[in-house]
Amino acid sequence: MNRRKFIKKTALTSFTALIGAEIVFGNHMISGYQPLALQKPDPFKLFQKDKQMVILNDKPWNIEAKAHLLDDKITPNNYMFIRNNGIIPKEIDIKNWTLTIDGESVVNKKTYTLAGLKSKFKHHTYQLTLECGGNGRSEFTPPAKGNQWTIGAVSCASWTGIRLKDVLEDAGIKNNAVYIGYHSADTHLSGDPKKEPISRGAPMIKALQDETLLAFQMNGKDIPLAHGYPLRLVAGGWPASVSGKWVERISIRNKVHDGTKMTGTAYRVPCNPVAPGEKVKDEDMCIIESMPVKSLITYPKSGALIKKKETLKIRGHAWAGELEVSKMETSIDFGVTWQKCIIEKPSNRLGWQHFSANIRFPKKGYYEVWARATDMLGKTQPMLLPGWNPKGYLNNACHRIAIKVK
Amino acid sequence: MSEEKDFNATLKKLKRLAYFAGFLFILVQIGALFLLYDPELTLLRTGKGSIVTEVKLDEDRIENGIHVRTGLIDAKGLMNVVTNCTNCHSAKLVIQNRMNEERWNATIFWMQKTQNLWDLGSNQKIIVDYLVSNYPVKETGRRSMLTNIKWYELEN
Numbered sequence: 001m002n003r004r005k006f007i008k009k010t011a012l013t014s015f016t017a018l019i020g021a022e023i024v025f026g027n028h029m030i031s032g033y034q035p036l037a038l039q040k041p042d043p044f045k046l047f048q049k050d051k052q053m054v055i056l057n058d059k060p061w062n063i064e065a066k067a068h069l070l071d072d073k074i075t076p077n078n079y080m081f082i083r084n085n086g087i088i089p090k091e092i093d094i095k096n097w098t099l100t101i102d103g104e105s106v107v108n109k110k111t112y113t114l115a116g117l118k119s120k121f122k123h124h125t126y127q128l129t130l131e132c133g134g135n136g137r138s139e140f141t142p143p144a145k146g147n148q149w150t151i152g153a154v155s156c157a158s159w160t161g162i163r164l165k166d167v168l169e170d171a172g173i174k175n176n177a178v179y180i181g182y183h184s185a186d187t188h189l190s191g192d193p194k195k196e197p198i199s200r201g202a203p204m205i206k207a208l209q210d211e212t213l214l215a216f217q218m219n220g221k222d223i224p225l226a227h228g229y230p231l232r233l234v235a236g237g238w239p240a241s242v243s244g245k246w247v248e249r250i251s252i253r254n255k256v257h258d259g260t261k262m263t264g265t266a267y268r269v270p271c272n273p274v275a276p277g278e279k280v281k282d283e284d285m286c287i288i289e290s291m292p293v294k295s296l297i298t299y300p301k302s303g304a305l306i307k308k309k310e311t312l313k314i315r316g317h318a319w320a321g322e323l324e325v326s327k328m329e330t331s332i333d334f335g336v337t338w339q340k341c342i343i344e345k346p347s348n349r350l351g352w353q354h355f356s357a358n359i360r361f362p363k364k365g366y367y368e369v370w371a372r373a374t375d376m377l378g379k380t381q382p383m384l385l386p387g388w389n390p391k392g393y394l395n396n397a398c399h400r401i402a403i404k405v406k
Numbered sequence: 407m408s409e410e411k412d413f414n415a416t417l418k419k420l421k422r423l424a425y426f427a428g429f430l431f432i433l434v435q436i437g438a439l440f441l442l443y444d445p446e447l448t449l450l451r452t453g454k455g456s457i458v459t460e461v462k463l464d465e466d467r468i469e470n471g472i473h474v475r476t477g478l479i480d481a482k483g484l485m486n487v488v489t490n491c492t493n494c495h496s497a498k499l500v501i502q503n504r505m506n507e508e509r510w511n512a513t514i515f516w517m518q519k520t521q522n523l524w525d526l527g528s529n530q531k532i533i534v535d536y537l538v539s540n541y542p543v544k545e546t547g548r549r550s551m552l553t554n555i556k557w558y559e560l561e562n
Contacts, residue, residue: 059496148502189494190522304560384548402555
């Protein structure tokens with residue numbers, strides 16, 4: 001009896017150990033790690049991002065997607081990259097949120113409430129491609145300083161708001177206006193209240209485009225906090241840093257805006273081509289405007305194993321900054337031959353375009369499907385990296401996925 | 407009679423031996439289970455008290471050569487980097503960058519000029535030495551091969 005009891009007890013303990021181990025130790029781990037675990041909130045929950053998103057940086061927050069996560073025609077929030085330069089504003093009081101239009105070249109400095117903006121000006125919705133100027137930076141050699149984006153710092157959501165030009169014209173634009181610059185509610189990483197984390201802008205010609213919005217909605221809902229709630233400037237086709245988040249003030253400048261990250265080497269590339277690693281003086285760096293032609297294969301995910309007789313359906317998106325993509329091709333032989341794809345028209349100007357193709361593989365083995373877009377001016381994506389630049393911007397080299405045919 | 411006695415005694419001995427063997431077997435099993443779940447025998451070593459000591463884990467503890475709090479490699483100069491370089495931005499920003507000595511120094515100068523970074527004094531050389539030796543530049547050429555491919559069956 002004693003022995004049986006003993007065995008029974010032992011067995012029970014063993015099972016408890018078996019089943020309970022994770023929970024028991026988990027509890028201890030959590031209490032042990034609490035000071036750390038609680039320091040940093042779960043970003044996936046915090047920003048409602050998919051768990052497959054990649055966190056490059058947590059102070060400031062920089063999170064990117066993977067190619068296969070960007071398969072949706074309209075990018076949902078959970079797959080949208082986050083690129084922040086400073087600390088996200090903490091308390092947003094939308095009742096007292098105002099937008100001020102000022103600057104050397106404004107006729108009348110004006111301040112609008114959020115409700116005022118929404119009721120006074122006509123609403124417009126556009127699907128706009130926003131790509132970080134440094135998307136693809138990780139591939140440059142010698143490496144460039146900054147967040148090492150691979151391919152996922154691009155999105156194309158649907159943005160609803162008012163035209164920036166309607167507001168600028170309401171305040172009045174002087175003839176000597178050159179540029180607009182935004183000022184936002186985010187705070188500097190150092191905590192210095194006198195420093196702006198980022199204050200960029202665009203020349204008047206971009207500011208006055210129909211598609212340049214002061215947006216208050218993304219995909220039909222309030223903009224998520226990490227993406228600029230309650231008001232975001234959205235300038236599709238240009239480096240996404242032009243699309244200032246949490247905008248409180250827009251200055252109409254009589255010169256090129258000189259805010260943080262407008263000067264020096266930020267969001268600039270050498271005016272003339274340079275050798276890899278070459279030093280470039282600040283005055284020889286030129287501001288990036290329209291982003292170059294580029295594309296992504298979003299289906300299937302890289303690494304697909306298929307059977308020999310199967311046709312592989314692929315799809316993805318292509319975009320070309322200010323321009324439209326006019327041709328899309330794929331190659332399964334490292335560029336020896338290219339096959340044309342079907343490429344759709346964009347839903348509106350500055351929206352990305354969807355492409356698709358059916359690919360047949362002649363024999364079994366390892367393949368890479370390379371995708372190459374060409375814009376309406378005949379400019380094509382390079383297979384190798386484009387010109388090296390000190391900050392690693394504008395890598396529009398062809399995207400490729402690995403396929404094995406069995 | 408004595409034969410029977412002897413037989414009984416042997417039987418008793420055998421029985422005891424069998425019980426002992428059984429007990430030993432169970433002990434080994436328990437031990438094995440224990441090892442499976444707690445290979446480092448932390449519970450055995452410190453009992454319940456261990457949990458308390460674990461709660462007060464060192465903020466700057468190192469596990470598998472990594473400074474747990476920041477993810478930085480444990481090497482000469484680690485704490486100089488932790489104290490000087492992770493106040494404003496995450497260590498993740500440091501780790502993902504690969505630069506030579508000259509460019510790290512230029513980056514530090516830029517942070518001092520524009521980002522309120524303080525004068526690092528003699529720490530600067532220690533920090534830069536740490537960075538270039540633990541996070542060296544990788545030459546990838548003009549396009550690298552696809553790596554880390556996770557193969558999967560595609561259902562068409």
